[in-house]
Amino acid sequence: MNRLVRAETRRLLRHPLALALAALFVFGSLYCAWVSERMAAHNITQVQDNLDFLPSSCESRQNTPEQKARCLADVHLQAAGLERIQDRFTAEGVRAAQAQHPVGALLWTVRLLTSIPGLALLVMLAAFSVAGEWSRGSIVPLLLYESRLGRLLAAKTVAIWLWSLVLLCVSGAVTAAFGMLYGRDAYPLPSPGSLGSVLADTGLGVVAGAAVLAGAAAVAVALAALLRQPMRAFLAGMLVLVLVVRTSAAPGLGAWLPGGALADLVGFGAVDGVWDHFWISTAPSTAPVLLRVLPTLALIGLLWVWLDRHNRTRDRA
Amino acid sequence: MAGTRRRPARGEGTAWAGELRSLWTAPVWGATATVVVVALALVARLWIAGASYGAVDPSVAALTSLPAALRAAAWQFATLLGLAFTGVVVATSLGQTLEGGTWSALRLFENRVGVLWARKAGAVLVLSLAAQIATGVLLWLATSALARLWRVRPRVAAPGFDGGAVHAPPPVALESATWGQAAGAIAGALLAQLLFIALAGCAAALLRSVIGTLALGVGPLLVTAPLVLLPAAPFLPHRWIADLLNLPAEAQYQLYLWNQAPPDPARLTGGLALVGGAALAAVAAWAGLRSERALRPVD
Numbered sequence: 001m002n003r004l005v006r007a008e009t010r011r012l013l014r015h016p017l018a019l020a021l022a023a024l025f026v027f028g029s030l031y032c033a034w035v036s037e038r039m040a041a042h043n044i045t046q047v048q049d050n051l052d053f054l055p056s057s058c059e060s061r062q063n064t065p066e067q068k069a070r071c072l073a074d075v076h077l078q079a080a081g082l083e084r085i086q087d088r089f090t091a092e093g094v095r096a097a098q099a100q101h102p103v104g105a106l107l108w109t110v111r112l113l114t115s116i117p118g119l120a121l122l123v124m125l126a127a128f129s130v131a132g133e134w135s136r137g138s139i140v141p142l143l144l145y146e147s148r149l150g151r152l153l154a155a156k157t158v159a160i161w162l163w164s165l166v167l168l169c170v171s172g173a174v175t176a177a178f179g180m181l182y183g184r185d186a187y188p189l190p191s192p193g194s195l196g197s198v199l200a201d202t203g204l205g206v207v208a209g210a211a212v213l214a215g216a217a218a219v220a221v222a223l224a225a226l227l228r229q230p231m232r233a234f235l236a237g238m239l240v241l242v243l244v245v246r247t248s249a250a251p252g253l254g255a256w257l258p259g260g261a262l263a264d265l266v267g268f269g270a271v272d273g274v275w276d277h278f279w280i281s282t283a284p285s286t287a288p289v290l291l292r293v294l295p296t297l298a299l300i301g302l303l304w305v306w307l308d309r310h311n312r313t314r315d316r317a
Numbered sequence: 318m319a320g321t322r323r324r325p326a327r328g329e330g331t332a333w334a335g336e337l338r339s340l341w342t343a344p345v346w347g348a349t350a351t352v353v354v355v356a357l358a359l360v361a362r363l364w365i366a367g368a369s370y371g372a373v374d375p376s377v378a379a380l381t382s383l384p385a386a387l388r389a390a391a392w393q394f395a396t397l398l399g400l401a402f403t404g405v406v407v408a409t410s411l412g413q414t415l416e417g418g419t420w421s422a423l424r425l426f427e428n429r430v431g432v433l434w435a436r437k438a439g440a441v442l443v444l445s446l447a448a449q450i451a452t453g454v455l456l457w458l459a460t461s462a463l464a465r466l467w468r469v470r471p472r473v474a475a476p477g478f479d480g481g482a483v484h485a486p487p488p489v490a491l492e493s494a495t496w497g498q499a500a501g502a503i504a505g506a507l508l509a510q511l512l513f514i515a516l517a518g519c520a521a522a523l524l525r526s527v528i529g530t531l532a533l534g535v536g537p538l539l540v541t542a543p544l545v546l547l548p549a550a551p552f553l554p555h556r557w558i559a560d561l562l563n564l565p566a567e568a569q570y571q572l573y574l575w576n577q578a579p580p581d582p583a584r585l586t587g588g589l590a591l592v593g594g595a596a597l598a599a600v601a602a603w604a605g606l607r608s609e610r611a612l613r614p615v616d
Contacts, residue, residue, distance in 0.1 A: 017529045024536045031543060128528035135527070136416055136614055230416070230527040231344040231409055 004146055008129075008159035017128055018163055021121050026171045029112050032275035033099040033175045034183070040096035040274065041187035043089040051082050090190055092273045097189040099276070100179030104192050106172040107202040108276050110209035113168055114266045115277040116245065119216050121167075123237030125160055126220035131233040149311050153225050160217040165210060201267075208265045215300055222303045226310070248282040255285030258296040264289045332427070336440035340410055345444070348405040352398045353452050356390065357459050363571055364460065368467040376568040380460040384499035387453035389572040391499070391506035394449045395562055396575035397539075399506065400513050404535035406444060407517035411437050412530030415521055421612045430607045438514050438599070445510045449503060505561045508591050512554060513538075515598035522605025525614075545576045554594055560587025 012018050058071035098104035112118060130153065133139040146152050192198055223240065224233035248259025255264065260282040268277045285292065360377055367373040379385040393399060414420045414437075427433055494502075517534030524533060538554065545555045555576055558564075560583050564573060605611065 017524055017526060017532065020524070020529070020533055021536075024532070024540050028540045031540070035543070124528050124532055128526055132416065132526060132528065135413070137418070138614075231405065231413070231531075234528060234531065235344060235347055235405075 004151065004155040005158045008155045009162050012125070012129060012159045012163050013166065018125060021124060022163075022167050022170065025113070025117065025121055025167060026174050028117060029109055029171045029175055030178055032112060033096075033105075033108065033178065036096045036275045037099060037179065037183045037187040037189065040089070040093040041189055043273075044086075044093050044189070047082060047086045047089055051079065051086065054079055054082065088273075092271055093189045094192055095269075095271050095274045095276065097192040098198075099175050100183045100187075100189065101192050101198055102176045102180060103195070103202050104198045105176035105179060106168070107198075107205040109168055109172040109175055110205050111266055111268060111277040112275075113164065113171070114209045114212045114216075114262065115268070115279045116241065117278060118164070118213075119241055120238065122160060122164060122213070122216050123220045123223075123234060123241065125163065126156075126217065126224045127230045127233035127237065129160065130156055130221050130224035131228050131230045134228040135230055149225075150308050153221055153307075157214075157217050157221045160221065161210075161214050164213045164217065168206075168209070168213075205267060208267070212262050212266055215296065218300050219303065222300075222307050225307060245280055249280050251283055254283030255287070256292050256295055258299070260285070261289060261292040261296050265293060333436060333439065336410075336436045337443060340406065340440055340444055342409055344409050345406050348402050349444075349448050352393065352402050352448065353455060355398060356393045356452055357455060359571060360389075360456060360460060361463060364463045365467055368463075374567070374571060376565065376572055377460070379493045380456050381464050382493050383453070383457045384496050385494040386457035386460065387450065387499040388494045388502040389456055389568075390449050390453035391502035392562060392564060392568070392573040393452065394445060395502075395506035395509035395558055396564075396573040397542075398574060399445070399510060400535055400538055402448070403441065403445065403510055403513035404517055404531045406441050407437075407514055407521060407534060408527045408530035410441065411518060411521045412525075412527040415525040415611060416527050416614075418614050420606075424612065431603055434518065434599075434603050434606055438511070438518065441514050442507060442510060446503070446507060449506060453499075502562060505588070508561065508588065508595070509558045512558075512591055512595040512598065515595045515602055518602030519598050519605065522602050522608075522611060525611065542576045554591065557587040557590040557594070560584055561591055 054075060058068050058075065063071065098108040133142060142152060143149065146155075193201075219240070220237055223237050224230075227233045227236055244257070244259040244262070246259075247257045248254045248263060250257065254260040259279075263279055263282045264285075266277075268279050268282070270281065272281065360380060363374055363377045367377070376389075380389055394402065414423065423433055424430070513534070516538070517530055520533030521530040524530065541553065542555055544550070545553055545559070550556045559575065563584060564575060569575065
């Protein structure tokens, strides 16, 4: 098994398609980080300028004394409104500042990798690496080496998962380098927190993200092994991804479905103005997220059991 | 019989028909149906949402005329939906041929790579044209049906405080299109499609796989789409397409899905740049398909 995993991983990591997909993701992630930092810094500066201007806003010469008195009476209401906006922009700024932190950049990237762009790449890679073996006819020599298809598919799942982890590290490093060398000076943002809290958040986020990526790789490989044609495997995988995203907002049930559990596990949160994830707002729930993940794990387990039983009988005819 | 050339057993017309027949697959049908359904859903959602307020978006209301509907379909096929559609179709035809190893068998019958490549590109272009016209007609039928089912209720003018009528804004003018404009949009969309096909062909020649064709045929244009808002925009195909088709800002996310370029339409420049880019990519794909590498199965 170890040799199989090593061989599959070596083959995948060096393949031009895997390299091209990784390059596209790194470029996209970098662009998202740049836009996110720029927007957050601009918003924070703008709302602070408005708050600074507010006390003197009633002093216009054109205001009559009555208008001025009414304006002064309303200033505190306007200030309260602006402060609420400032709180929201600051929360977005703290979130975007992760991309400028040497450790936090990893958390920033893991959210992007576990949302639509990253999961779409996993579907593509699984369609190529698994379904492509049938369409190219190369599954025959592979099965001569390892006749148990389940083990072969498990090795491919692990290889795709390792590829995604390598991509996470590389993309996180590129984002951090950009943020530290350019972003911090060009777009000053509030601190993401003390080193300890950033380390703890990033550690939890990366562990959760790694679990999500492993589950996604398992589903993508199972689908590709069932369909055995790259294009059909890709289209079916994308359809499943759309369903997962759309159902995560279903009131009441959404939090227990794969999309809602995934969003809470990785911590997409209610911050939508930062481009660190592409998802929809999920249904809220008070139940612990680890409990809500269990139905998804059971579904993945059932899919693999069914695939195993199906594969035992399917090629005998 | 040295020096004589074997006559092909079948004519060129049969070969072209064969290329079109090879596109009769479930993924191609699925992609075509998805594009049509998304285009119809975008319009229906806006119509139903706006009809009750008596203010259907003019760009949507105009689709009750056939030329405007055909122009809207051309815009959809020249932008994001068309890009995804072309990626799937080229991946299913050329990508599958290279990945499955049938390219070498094709070369035994026709050694001129340019002819094979032209046939594949031509078949995709013909399919795209047919899909565009079908989408346009369906858009026209759907909006005509919506106009009967969800009539646009004119807003009732509330009486003013002094008993007089409140000033009501005049009804918005329909952004209708002439047949000439529709034909121009379809021609422009086919040019944009040619660029998409050529880029996907390059990807197929480079990676020799279905998924590789899809990823590199669609991915780079998708990832670089937001760059159209930067000063580098004049050098990007996204901007050339927006310029050539003269995409109106108000129809964005309604009749087309594309990043809105700054309104500075230079149709001739956009068209020439698009032709140049498509020709360059087509020649690169031809060179890649000619190489020995294309005859070997992918690792």
